[in-house]
Amino acid sequence: MKKIYFILCTVFALLSCNSENEKIDESVDNNISLTVESLAFLNNGDAIEGINSVTVESSSDWQLIGKDDWCHPSVKNGKNGDVVIFTADENPDTENRIAVFSFVCGNKTSKLSVIQKQNNVITLYKDNIEVAKEGGEVFLRVSSNTEFECIIPEECKNWISVNSISKSRGVDLTVISLNISENDGFAFRKADVVLKAEDGNEAIANINQDRVLKLSSENGTYKAENAGGELSVNISTNLAYEVVIPEDAKSWITYNGSDDEITENPDDIVSTKANFTLTQGEEALRVCVVKLKAIDGSLESSFIVGQTGSQPSEKFNVPDPNFKKALSDLGYIWVDENDGTxxxxxxxxxxxxxxxxxxxxxxxxxxxxxxxxxxxxxxxxxxxxxxxxxxxxxxxxxxxxxxxxxxxxxxxxxxxxxxxxxxxxxxxxxxxxxxxxxxxxxxxxxxxxxxxxxxxxxxxxxxxxxxxxxxxxxxxxxxxxxxxxxxxxxxxxxxxxxxxxxxxxxxxxxxxxxxx
Known part of the structure; x- marks a missing residue:
């Protein structure tokens, strides 16, 4: 409020005073007027609404008095009907500035005020926001000396929305509450939320949301014949992983690598095949729990490879499905896909x-x-x-x-x-x-x-x-x-x-x- 009062007083004083250099001939009744009383520029030097000139109407020749380092008239004197074009340098300050020019014709003067807006500043306290896949509420804390709008990319509006915008009194702090929905996909979600002032100044908040991790085989169990041979297992993952075979099974099952080795975490789900070789089986059914481990340690899964024995084994029932699953997950039993025995x-x-x-x-x-x-x-x-x-x-x-x-x-x-x-x-x-x-x-x-x-x-x-x-x-x-x-x-x-x-x-x- 004090700054505005000071500016108004300054303008009034300038408008009320004649330059010491003005020479007034009071014996001649002159007149002079301007088509506009003020011009306005944005902080970048562009004229607001494209108006950057004034036409002078005078009874005789006139001269322009006034000077400022940042505001430049195209001419300093002229005659009736002349047009004066003004240009403005970029305003680096965070406050508005004003220059006043006097058009003098004999004993008459017309004043022109040229105003340039402040350099608008929009600053994010944190511009990189990491969000868990579960989503939730996140906050953007913004310091700004101008009005701005929050722009969410059109393609991201299905998972990002504005809850509220709160401005603090007495400080240039605005808190924007965003709601991030849960990410149930296997790819990361990213968005650049733009905070933009009317003069084009902007700040960008990078929203990065985690994803659902996946590392799994197509089936939970794979059964091989007693004769041995090759076995391929389809793997779906968005993680770089390694295959781990237990020490006590390495004598009969060997991992030969994947069709497409994945050494870095993919951006989305990829499919590949893990390839194994099995030696000839024994008399009894044997199994191996093969583990898939994410290289970064974020996820682990497993599947069971079973090889039939040369001699038939006893089959029995485990009525409780949860007990059966627990035994199968441990590799203690092999469950027949057809009859569940x-x-x-x-x-x-x-x-x-x-x-x-x-x-x-x-x-x-x-x-x-x-x-x-x-x-x-x-x-x-x-x-x-x-x-x-x-x-x-x-x-x-x-x-x-x-x-x-x-x-x-x-x-x-x-x-x-x-x-x-x-x-x-x-x-x-x-x-x-x-x-x-x-x-x-x-x-x-x-x-x-x-x-x-x-x-x-x-x-x-x-x-x-x-x-x-x-x-x-x-x-x-x-x-x-x-x-x-x-x-x-x-x-x-x-x-x-x-x-x-x-x-x-x-x-x-x-x-x-x-x-x-």
Missing amino acids: CEVTNIGFNAWELNVPNKNIESIEGIEHFKNVQRVNFQNNNIKRADFSKNKLTLSTFVYYFEGLCGNPLEYVDFGNSKVKSVKLEKSGSLNGLTGSNGESSKHLIIKGSGVDGLYIRNNADLTDINVYNCSNISEYSFDLNGCAVGKTLNLYTNGKTPYNKPANLKVIFEDKQDF
């Missing part, structure tokens, strides 16, 4: 450990075919019946206690003659006791196992019946049922084994009850 692979036959937590498994029927599995982890599934009577379990994948069934709404567990001793099914810390991942909790539980000598089932509030009749080696000092059947009677069916520290709500029943 399963065969134990060389990996599954030699496996001594099975880790499948958090898989939404409801049944582990089929576990009996893995004769060499000794340790298991089925935590946080929805299993109700677990029969290990035909397995050789020792502990679990944990150090001392068997905790591999925690987090399941169990109703029946049979450890058979295995070496499992201390079983922990309590609810404490990270252990979810007898509550499955779907939130269901056990109300009745039967546990069998000749080797079980410790049983920790505390804090399962919904459990009202437990049968340990066939756990003849339980120690009373390793038997904890506290915190079960809250507000109800806890029925313990036993052949005589009871906890040393008996809960107040415990009712001991010497019976082998099976049906609840």
